[in-house]
Amino acid sequence: MPKPAISVAMSVYNGERFLPLALESVLGQSFGDFELLVLDDGSTDRSPDIIREYAGADSRVRPVIRENRGLVASLNQLLAMAQAPLVARMDADDICHPDRFAKQVAFLAVHPDYGVVGSWSEDIGEHGEALVRSGADHPLVHEDMLAAIEQGEQLICHPAVMYRRDVVLSVGGYHAAFRHCEDLDLWLRLSGVTHMGNIPERLLRYRRYPDQVSARHSTEQQIGSVIARLAWEERRAGRPDPTENLARLPAIDDLDTLFARPGIARVARERVALSLRWSPAAMRDKGFEILLDHVREGGRREGLWRTVARLVRFGEPLRALRLAAALARN
Numbered sequence: 543m544p545k546p547a548i549s550v551a552m553s554v555y556n557g558e559r560f561l562p563l564a565l566e567s568v569l570g571q572s573f574g575d576f577e578l579l580v581l582d583d584g585s586t587d588r589s590p591d592i593i594r595e596y597a598g599a600d601s602r603v604r605p606v607i608r609e610n611r612g613l614v615a616s617l618n619q620l621l622a623m624a625q626a627p628l629v630a631r632m633d634a635d636d637i638c639h640p641d642r643f644a645k646q647v648a649f650l651a652v653h654p655d656y657g658v659v660g661s662w663s664e665d666i667g668e669h670g671e672a673l674v675r676s677g678a679d680h681p682l683v684h685e686d687m688l689a690a691i692e693q694g695e696q697l698i699c700h701p702a703v704m705y706r707r708d709v710v711l712s713v714g715g716y717h718a719a720f721r722h723c724e725d726l727d728l729w730l731r732l733s734g735v736t737h738m739g740n741i742p743e744r745l746l747r748y749r750r751y752p753d754q755v756s757a758r759h760s761t762e763q764q765i766g767s768v769i770a771r772l773a774w775e776e777r778r779a780g781r782p783d784p785t786e787n788l789a790r791l792p793a794i795d796d797l798d799t800l801f802a803r804p805g806i807a808r809v810a811r812e813r814v815a816l817s818l819r820w821s822p823a824a825m826r827d828k829g830f831e832i833l834l835d836h837v838r839e840g841g842r843r844e845g846l847w848r849t850v851a852r853l854v855r856f857g858e859p860l861r862a863l864r865l866a867a868a869l870a871r872n
Contacts, residue, residue, distance in 0.1 A: 546602075548576035548643060549624030549707070550632055553616035557634035558588040560749065565596050565603075567637045573644035576630070578603045579620050584610025589634075614724050618715045624707055633701035635749045637666075642745040646704040649741055656684070657709035657736030658729070660698035661745035668751035684737035691733060694771065698738065700725035702746040709736050719788040722759045723766035730774040760821045761814075761829035766791060768813045772806065794832070812841045819849045822856045830861055837868045 550568055554561060568578055580603060582590045590607045597603040606619070621629065628650065630643060642661065649659050662680060665673040680698060681690045690697055703725075713731045720727040732738060773785045784800050785791070792800055794814065797807040815836035818824035825833075837846065846869055853862035 546575050546577045546626045547647065548573070548628045548630050548704070549620075549626040550576050550578045550630045551617060551620035551624065552578065552580045552632045552634060553583055553613055553620065554580060554585060554589050554593065554634040555583045555610070555613075556585045556587045556589060558585075558592060560635040561589055561592050562596075563637055564632065564634050565592075567640075568632055569596070569600055569602070570640055571638065571643045572641050573647060574602075576602060576643065577625060579606070579623055580604070581606040581616050581620055582608070583612070583616045584608065612721065614716045614718050614721060617724070621707065621710065621715050627707055628704055629707045629710070630704045631701050635751075636701045637747040637749075639743075639745040639747075642702075643704070645741055645743065645745060649739075650704065650706070653737070653739075655737045656739055658698065658703060658705040658732055658738040659741060660703045660739075661741040661743055663699045663702050663746040663748040664744040666747045666749050668749065670747075670749075673750060679742070680740045682742055683739050687738050688733065691730065691771075691774065697726070697729045698740060699746060699748060701748065705732075706736075714786075717785070717788075719785055719791045720766045720770055722763040723770060726767050727770040727773075730770055731777075733774075734777065761818060761824045761827055761832070764814050764817050764821075764824070764829070765794065765810075765832075768810050768817075769797070771813075772797070772801065772810060776801065808839060808841070811836050811839065816842065819846065819852070825849075825853055825856055825858060825861065830858075830865075834865065834868055837865070837872050840872055843869060843872075 580593045582593055593605045593607065597605040628647065630646065632638065646659050646661070650656060660680060665675055667673050680696055681687045687697060709732065710728070713735060716724045717727055729738065769785060769791055773783045777783050794807050794811050797810050798804050811832060815833040818829040819833060821829065824830070837843065846865070850862045850866045853865060
């Protein structure tokens with residue numbers, strides 16, 4: 543059998559609620575020369591049965607049903623399995639525009655210097671309702687991508703991306719330590735070896751809802767994102783990347799040792815604290831303690847009295863009092 547033009551990589555964990563819509567949006571693409579690799583990562587709901595049903599109905603679906611190993615392990619396994627030179631990511635709760643693959647394949651065909659292309663996305667809620675977007679859209683060309691990295695801005699929507707498999711494998715695929723921000727770490731590493739961009743069309747409907755991973759793990763995700771950017775700064779300065787072979791990231795307090803330089807932990811804590819102050823979930827978990835430690839260290843305080851008010855609105859009056867007391871003392 544000839545090899546397909548695209549390998550679609552989808553990892554599923556307890557995704558039965560939205561999985562059929564996601565699969566149908568892939569199988570209904572106008573560009574049909576692909577294999578759909580669907581890996582069930584130890585689901586306890588009906589996801590394995592749904593995957594088997596679709597595999598039985600369409601020979602392009604290649605199912606993998608196994609025990610839980612986590613998303614990073616699943617993505618690297620899918621990369622290893624892929625037969626095509628191009629890999630399209632897809633999540634089990636999103637919806638592709640019918641021409642997504644056609645437009646991304648066409649872009650990569652006429653831009654051989656680009657190894658990665660995403661697209662703009664449309665935000666939807668858990669029932670498919672349109673959500674109002676806030677913030678700027680993702681950058682389009684590589685030069686703007688590099689500027690966005692400098693500014694700490696968003697780069698590429700992971701489930702909307704298509705990339706050249708050999709380019710991603712050349713930088714070691716996804717790194718295990720960056721759980722919940724494995725995509726950002728990958729984009730930062732790829733930015734030094736290939737061009738990256740986005741198509742200015744909303745080729746993916748991106749679902750936002752309270753139970754999604756990014757909402758449940760906002761603090762861990764932000765810590766990893768900050769460390770990924772610190773590692774990028776090391777590589778840009780010509781120094782070795784101390785995170786390259788880590789299985790897990792260390793605690794913030796241990797970053798001076800990891801980077802072999804004093805002051806890194808304080809920089810990281812400040813970046814994490816100031817980014818988490820807007821998140822209700824983070825202010826209810828260990829993100830709040832990181833913010834308190836930042837204040838006690840004498841870090842930047844701009845806008846933190848407003849965070850006290852937000853904590854009251856979040857239903858956390860005791861934490862509001864603790865933050866107010868720390869601000870008054872320091």
